[in-house]
Amino acid sequence: MNVGLANVSDSLNSQTPGTTGQPKARRKRRVQVAVISDVHLGTYGCHATELLRYLKSIRPQVLVLNGDIVDIWQFSKNYWPPAHMRVVRYLAGLAAKGVKIHYLTGNHDELLRKFAGLKLGHFRLDNKLVLDLPHGRTWLFHGDVFDVTMQHSRWLARLGGHGYDLLILINRFVNYALAKLGRPRVALSKLVKERVKSAVSAVSNFEETAAAIAADEGYRYVACGHIHQPEIKPLTTEKGEVIYLNSGDWVENLTALEYTAEAGWQLYYYNDDPAMQHPAEPEATDAAEMLADANPAVLLEGLLAEFKLKA
Known part of the structure; x- marks a missing residue:
């Protein structure tokens, strides 16, 4: 799917992610595009509370x-x-409010791929997306298509997924203990991956493959997820330079990609945002938040009304 974004408002906030002040004075940051991936709702490792707080801090x-x-x-x-x-309800509320939401399928939600092309109001389900942005065309897709294990040994990939999930659960207990002792957090799975040569090689191959295919197709940027490695870096291919982007995840890194016409693509790090290091303050609720807090019957009624108007 190809989407053009024209007539960017001059009022878009070009503020650098993660540099705002105290929560009480914090306004929702206006971004043209926000990209999140690898949330893994339904698993113990998912940082849903932090994700919801991030989503409430931006106006994409x-x-x-x-x-x-x-x-x-x-x-x-x-x-x-x-x-x-609450994350699901808030996302539904954003769509009902008018935010364009593109759900691109990954390997852990691959059952949704059969519904690619589905459009409900401002919500659309696809396998890939192209955004025509002032800084250059950006090709977005999850990236599991490059994973040989996923293609040929899915049972092995799922077995590895269970081990990864256990490691994340252990990591949570470790970080809880470290916090009580006033020590910094650690990411066990990240440390493991950084020390295993095959994992480092796999990440490098993933990035280079994504960039090469993007260059062949004439894209300036390629944005993936899948490998839980937030990144923005230029890569040289036979067809020229491509900027490789990865939105990271909300299991280990708590990161997102954000785009504004003024600053281009930037990585957002939740743990580096000073405003997110303080307890959440009460804030005025907008239409999306009210819908997110509604009971399921009210939520469904609101969405159906929106779909009748926009479908």
Whole structure:
């Protein structure tokens, strides 16, 4: 799907992510595009509360959910806490309010791929997306298509996913203990990946493959998820330079990609945002938040009304 974004408002805030002051004075940052991926709702590692707080801190024109938002692989665990449902409701509220939401499928939510092309109001489900932006055309997709393990040994990939989930759960207990001792957080899985040569090589191959294909197709930027490695860097290919982007995840890194016409693409780090290091302050609710807090019947009624108008 190709989407053009023209007539960018001069009032868009070009403020650098993660540099605002105290929460009480914090206004929602206006961004043209926000991209999140690898949220893994339905798993113990998902930082749903932090994600919801981030989403409430921005006012995007377009929100791209670049795969593995809901972890369908792990549904058998019957783990779906209220915080995870609040994220889903808030996203639905944003769509009902008029924010364009593009859900791009990943490997953990691959069952949705059969519905690619589905459009409900301002919500659209696709496998890939092209955004025509002032800084250059950006090609977005999850990236699991490059994963040989995913293509040929899905049972092995799922087995590895269970081990990863256990490591994340252990990591949470470790970080809880470290916080009590006043020590900095650690990311165990990140440390493991950085020390395993094959993992480092796989990440490098992933990035180079994505950039090469993007260059062949004439794109200036390529944005993926999947590998849980937030990144913005130029890569040289036979067809020229491509800027590789990765939105990271909301399991280990708590990161997002943000685009403004003034600053271009930037990485947002939740843990580096001073405003997010303080307890959340009460704030005025907008239409999206009111819908997010509604009971399921009210939520469904509101969405149906929106779809009748916009579908």
